[in-house]
Amino acid sequence: MTNRGTARIGILVPFTNTNLEQDMMMLAPAGASLHFTRIGGYDEDEIPDEDQMEGLGAANIEEPLHLLQGARPDVILYGCTSATLAHGPSFDRELATKIKSHSGVQTVTAAGGLVAALRSLQVSRIGFASPYVAALNDRAIGFLADEGFETVSRAAIGEALGNDEQGALAPDAVFELGRRANSPDAQAIVLSCTDMRSVEVIDQLEQSLGKPVVTSNQAMMFQTLRMLGISDVPSGFGQLFDKVAP
Numbered sequence: 001m002t003n004r005g006t007a008r009i010g011i012l013v014p015f016t017n018t019n020l021e022q023d024m025m026m027l028a029p030a031g032a033s034l035h036f037t038r039i040g041g042y043d044e045d046e047i048p049d050e051d052q053m054e055g056l057g058a059a060n061i062e063e064p065l066h067l068l069q070g071a072r073p074d075v076i077l078y079g080c081t082s083a084t085l086a087h088g089p090s091f092d093r094e095l096a097t098k099i100k101s102h103s104g105v106q107t108v109t110a111a112g113g114l115v116a117a118l119r120s121l122q123v124s125r126i127g128f129a130s131p132y133v134a135a136l137n138d139r140a141i142g143f144l145a146d147e148g149f150e151t152v153s154r155a156a157i158g159e160a161l162g163n164d165e166q167g168a169l170a171p172d173a174v175f176e177l178g179r180r181a182n183s184p185d186a187q188a189i190v191l192s193c194t195d196m197r198s199v200e201v202i203d204q205l206e207q208s209l210g211k212p213v214v215t216s217n218q219a220m221m222f223q224t225l226r227m228l229g230i231s232d233v234p235s236g237f238g239q240l241f242d243k244v245a246p
Contacts, residue, residue: 005031006029006030006031006032006230007029007031007032007033007074007075007228007230008032008033008035008071008072008073008074009024009028009032009033009034009035009073009074009075009077009224010035010036010037010068010069010071010073010075010076010077010103010105011024011034011035011036011037011068011076011077011079012036012037012038012039012061012064012065012068012076012077012078012079012080013036013037013038013039013079013080013194014038014039014040014042014056014079014080014083014194014195015038015039015040015044016044016163016164016167016195017038017079017080017167017194017195018164018167018195019167019194019195019196019197019217020036020079020194020195020217021034021036023194023197023199023217023218024217024220024221026199026234026237027199027217027218027221027234027237028221028234029225029230029232029233029234030232030234032230033071035068035071035073036068037064037065037067037068038064039056039059039061039064039080040056040059041055041056041057041058041059041060041083042055042056042059044163045162046162047133047160047161047162048082048132048133048136048161048162048163048166049132049133049135049136049160050086050133050135050136050139053080053082053083053085053086053136054083054086054087056080056082056083057080057083057084057086057087057091057095058087061099062102065099065102065103068103069103073103073105074105074106074228075105075106075107075108075224075227075228076099076100076103076105076106076107076108077107077108077109077110077220077224078095078096078099078107078108078109078110079110079194079217079220080110080194081110081111081114081140081192081193081194081216082130082132082136082140082192082193084109084110084111084112084143085111085136085139085140085143085192086136086139088139088142088143088146089111089115089143089146089147092109092111092112092143093112095109096108096109096112106227106228108220108223108224108227109220110194110216110217110219110220111143112223113216113219113220113221113222113223113224114144114190114192114214114216114219115144115147115149116219116222116223116226117214117218117219117222117223117240118144118149118188118190118214120222120240120243121187121188121212121214121239121240121243123149123187123188123212124148124149124150124187125149125150125151125152125185125186125187126144126149126150126151126152126186126187126188126189126190127151127152127153127154127155127178127181127182127183127186127188127189127190128140128141128144128151128153128154128155128181128189128190128192129154129155129156129177129178129180129181129189129190129191129192130156130191130192130193130196131157131161131165131166131169131177131193131195131196132156132192132193133160134156137154137156140192141154144190152183152185152186153181153182153183153185153186154181155177155178155180155181157169157177163195166193166195166196167195167196167197169196169197170197171197171198171200171201174191174196174197174198174200174201175201175204175205175208177191178191178198178201178205178209178213179205179208179209182209182211186211187211187212188211188212188213188214189205189209189211189212189213189214190214190215191213191214191215191216192215192216193216194216194217194220196215196216198213198215198216198217198218199215199217199218199237201213202215202218202236202237202238203236203237203238206238206239212238212239212240213238213239213240214238214240218237218238218240218241219240222240222241222243222244225244226244230244231244231245
């Protein structure tokens with residue numbers, strides 16, 4: 001009989017995201033249950049630029065958070081990186097505090113997960129890639145700079161992608177995006193976006209580049225496992241997961 005008592009993980013998901021749920025199912029430890037509630041605050045027909053993501057980050061989440069609490073989760077994840085990258089580190093921390101205060105349980109944000117992951121890997125210089133528009137990439141790189149990480153190389157898609165198009169990027173395209181973000185000075189590669197299929201190429205990209213690869217969803221689960229004290233993790237998702245056990 002399957003053990004369902006490991007942990008209950010609650011996750012707030014932007015309502016157009018099509019990949020976060022599947023990624024988390026791959027990344028979750030045995031026996032953990034995943035519980036998702038969708039959130040809005042942006043226009044699905046608009047390009048998810050810095051203004052749209054600011055709107056998502058500032059949106060009222062009391063009702064979806066209330067619904068998610070019905071599953072009595074042990075931890076709650078805020079599953080959008082760009083929504084708080086667009087606002088800055090103080091906003092990200094305040095949002096995590098607000099969710100924890102409202103729910104009474106530990107909280108992980110996607111942007112905060114990236115920071116925790118990079119600190120655990122003890123790197124300071126990164127290559128950065130995402131499907132975001134240029135202005136949102138600039139804000140993301142500024143966010144990470146404020147947290148002590150220098151972006152020494154970067155790569156972008158080169159065109160403004162809609163919500164559906166971001167989620168539809170094939171793993172092969174994400175792999176090439178990660179390769180383009182690399183440089184000799186980069187100690188690790190960051191693939192930012194919870195709706196980009198980057199989890200599937202972590203190992204392949206690490207083998208190709210010879211350095212750690214950190215993705216939004218992998219980093220969220222990494223921080224979650226550490227918070228919950230779970231060291232039995234699935235294999236095949238990069239060097240970061242080797243750091244789960246303190």
